[in-house]
Amino acid sequence: MTEPPFLFLPRECFQALLATLAGQGFHCKGPQLHDGSIVYAELAEASQLPRGVRDRQAPGEYRIETGADARCFAWANGAQGLKPYLFAPQEVLWQAERHADHTQFHETLPQARPIAFIGARACDLAALALQDAHFLQQDYVDPYYARRRENLFIVAVDCSHPAATCFCASTGDGPAASAGYDIALAELEEGYVARAGSARGQGVLEQLALDPASAAQQDSATRQHQQAVSAQTRRLPSRNLHDVLFAQLEHPRWEEVAERCLSCGNCTSVCPTCFCHHELEQPQLDGTRSDHVREWDSCFTQGHSYIHGIVVRSETKFRYRQWLTHKLGSWHEQYGRSGCVGCGRCLTWCPVGIDLTEEVAAICGDANE
Amino acid sequence: MNNPYLPWEAEVVERVQESDSIFTLRLRLTDPEARNHYRFVPGQFNMVYLYGVGEVAISIVSDPESEALLDHTIRAVGRVTHGLAKLQAGERVGIRGPFGRGWPMPLAEGRDVFIVTGGLGCAPVVGVINYVLARRTRFGRVCIVQGVKHAEDMIWRERYAEWSAHPDVQVLLAAEHGGVLWPWHVGLATELFDQAVIEPSRTIVMMCGPEGMMRAAARGLMQRGIAPEEIYLSMERNMQCGVGHCGHCQFGGSFICRNGPVYRYSEVRELLGVKGF
Numbered sequence: 001m002t003e004p005p006f007l008f009l010p011r012e013c014f015q016a017l018l019a020t021l022a023g024q025g026f027h028c029k030g031p032q033l034h035d036g037s038i039v040y041a042e043l044a045e046a047s048q049l050p051r052g053v054r055d056r057q058a059p060g061e062y063r064i065e066t067g068a069d070a071r072c073f074a075w076a077n078g079a080q081g082l083k084p085y086l087f088a089p090q091e092v093l094w095q096a097e098r099h100a101d102h103t104q105f106h107e108t109l110p111q112a113r114p115i116a117f118i119g120a121r122a123c124d125l126a127a128l129a130l131q132d133a134h135f136l137q138q139d140y141v142d143p144y145y146a147r148r149r150e151n152l153f154i155v156a157v158d159c160s161h162p163a164a165t166c167f168c169a170s171t172g173d174g175p176a177a178s179a180g181y182d183i184a185l186a187e188l189e190e191g192y193v194a195r196a197g198s199a200r201g202q203g204v205l206e207q208l209a210l211d212p213a214s215a216a217q218q219d220s221a222t223r224q225h226q227q228a229v230s231a232q233t234r235r236l237p238s239r240n241l242h243d244v245l246f247a248q249l250e251h252p253r254w255e256e257v258a259e260r261c262l263s264c265g266n267c268t269s270v271c272p273t274c275f276c277h278h279e280l281e282q283p284q285l286d287g288t289r290s291d292h293v294r295e296w297d298s299c300f301t302q303g304h305s306y307i308h309g310i311v312v313r314s315e316t317k318f319r320y321r322q323w324l325t326h327k328l329g330s331w332h333e334q335y336g337r338s339g340c341v342g343c344g345r346c347l348t349w350c351p352v353g354i355d356l357t358e359e360v361a362a363i364c365g366d367a368n369e
Numbered sequence: 370m371n372n373p374y375l376p377w378e379a380e381v382v383e384r385v386q387e388s389d390s391i392f393t394l395r396l397r398l399t400d401p402e403a404r405n406h407y408r409f410v411p412g413q414f415n416m417v418y419l420y421g422v423g424e425v426a427i428s429i430v431s432d433p434e435s436e437a438l439l440d441h442t443i444r445a446v447g448r449v450t451h452g453l454a455k456l457q458a459g460e461r462v463g464i465r466g467p468f469g470r471g472w473p474m475p476l477a478e479g480r481d482v483f484i485v486t487g488g489l490g491c492a493p494v495v496g497v498i499n500y501v502l503a504r505r506t507r508f509g510r511v512c513i514v515q516g517v518k519h520a521e522d523m524i525w526r527e528r529y530a531e532w533s534a535h536p537d538v539q540v541l542l543a544a545e546h547g548g549v550l551w552p553w554h555v556g557l558a559t560e561l562f563d564q565a566v567i568e569p570s571r572t573i574v575m576m577c578g579p580e581g582m583m584r585a586a587a588r589g590l591m592q593r594g595i596a597p598e599e600i601y602l603s604m605e606r607n608m609q610c611g612v613g614h615c616g617h618c619q620f621g622g623s624f625i626c627r628n629g630p631v632y633r634y635s636e637v638r639e640l641l642g643v644k645g646f
Contacts, residue, residue: 093374093375094372094374094375094376096376096418096420096421096463098420098421102378102399102461103378103420103461103462103463104378105375105376105377105378105463107372107374107375109372134614135614138613138627139612139613139627140373140612140613140614140627141373142374142612142614143371143372143374144374246621246639249643275614275616276615276616276617277609277610277614277615277616278609278615278617279423279424279609279610279615280423281421281422281423283420283421287421290420290421292374292418292423292424294615297615297616297617299616303607304607304617305606305607305617306607307605307606307607308444308446308447308605309446309447312606312607312645312646313645315645317645318644318645321645322645322646325621326619329622330619330621330622331622332622333621333622333623334622334624
């Protein structure tokens with residue numbers, strides 16, 4: 001099979017891409033500027049894209065700057081990417097209906113509403129593959145996640161302007177999308193170099209009847225990618241850190257980081273691979289029905305490790321250690337790779353600016369250069 | 370698609386008070402089809418649902434080959450278990466399961482079974498004891514070592530007496546704090562190992578209880594010649610989904626609800642008893 005050709009999508013034709021997807025029954029979700037942050041929301045018009053927007057990120061800091069240029073994807077990421085669209089932050093799993101002499105259980109699977117997700121980043125696609133492994137590819141399939149996942153169409157956009165917090169090049173997950181998309185775009189000044197990643201994506205591109213991208217356009221895209229790689233200053237060691245982390249369970253740094261960590265769970269809320277959720281009950285006041293709900297949980301909460309009156313991780317140092325040894329260590333045992341995709345969100349959205357790469361360097365003894 | 374999150378309805382057929390805070394719910398699935406398909410092995414658990422309150426993971430202690438009921442012995446300690454304690458015969462609950470990996474009963478056949486339990490009436494091994502004693506000729510010697518902190522924590526005294534009446538069954542009891550009515554050993558359960566008849570090559574060990582105790586017991590038994598691969602133990606953590614998705618029961622890289630709760634000692638020894646895991 002030959003490589004799919006590189007096509008050119010002029011900037012003014014982006015609307016045609018949205019229209020084609022809508023014509024195939026997809027609801028488009030895409031990035032927009034909202035309340036000073038990039039968020040993914042219903043995207044009907046290309047004009048809703050965050051044109052001229054840049055994000056400035058640092059540990060504990062996220063700022064938007066707007067310029068006059070035409071680029072719509074010249075930012076790294078916002079607090080959330082794909083995850084909430086598949087693994088819902090809160091959803092009813094089933095309802096128990098109580099009658100005089102019996103109780104009935106009804107499952108409440110989500111409506112299968114096909115979504116085209118526009119502007120997925122490489123880090124989020126890597127995270128998606130991990131969420132798929134967790135929810136779909138083990139002994140039990142999660143039917144709620146599966147229902148949303150089966151109709152997802154993905155238009156990835158290579159990251160051209162990584163933030164200072166990004167380190168996806170070191171984890172091997174970005175900045176360009178390499179797998180898991182239907183269509184991938186590299187944004188240039190005048191438009192997008194497009195490539196298909198699936199037969200569905202190929203079909204959509206064919207409908208748009210695009211011209212091939214010129215050699216100069218392809219060169220620009222390549223150069224831009226190289227710049228995005230070299231712009232990243234933070235990194236994680238690329239090796240499997242399982243053994244070194246578990247050999248350092250008594251390292252003084254755990255105490256030290258716990259003095260700064262608020263145990264707030266922001267890092268786990270924005271992490272695109274964190275899968276923990278708890279289940280809770282919402283009984284109706286009339287006593288006839290109770291909704292069994294699940295919502296995102298965090299290993300930084302007291303309740304996460306509760307068992308018959310005991311909290312296994314009563315102290316913050318144990319919670320931070322659980323999170324880090326799991327994310328960068330135990331994930332290898334569970335899913336054959338680290339659970340970190342280098343998106344840097346846990347640095348940016350940490351209210352006290354704890355830098356994962358710095359903590360790893362301190363604990364594992366590798367310089368974060 | 371089969372939904373592993375959705376409970377089946379079950380009826381409380383009988384409720385037995387075992388001690389002040391411990392009770393047994395004898396449950397029957399109300400759907401005959403579900404009842405016919407339901408199979409479990411000792412050591413597996415169900416998620417038991419109380420209407421309007423929530424679910425809790427409870428070990429199944431009844432016999433896997435009996436047509437009768439699914440017995441769940443429960444200690445009232447949290448929100449859900451306190452609510453379950455108030456149920457009466459005829460009331461309805463939900464159950465999902467069975468989940469997890471149970472005890473290696475086929476591997477234990479023909480061998481001496483050495484059981485160590487600690488804490489308050491350890492339900493996961495009660496299922497094993499009942500299973501073995503109901504098939505007495507298929508197993509070798511049975512030794513049951515139970516340790517408690519305070520003498521009054523010891524429930525089911527009659528049951529231990531009944532068990533020790535079986536041929537070739539040795540029951541050894543210890544309390545760290547004995548008191549006047551405690552006729553047995555005062556001290557740690559592991560101190561009783563010297564009184565036990567142990568033939569290492571014939572013995573398989575099954576344990577449940579506090580992790581510190583299990584770690585000490587495993588060491589003591591290995592010193593007496595038992596190989597670490599012959600020592601099995603049941604682990605406990607917060608469980609909410611039962612299917613390895615919710616993340617609460619993770620122990621290192623293992624999901625206890627799915628990969629356990631029964632493990633070979635060698636699989637968990639590194640983190641066993643390490644505070645914070």
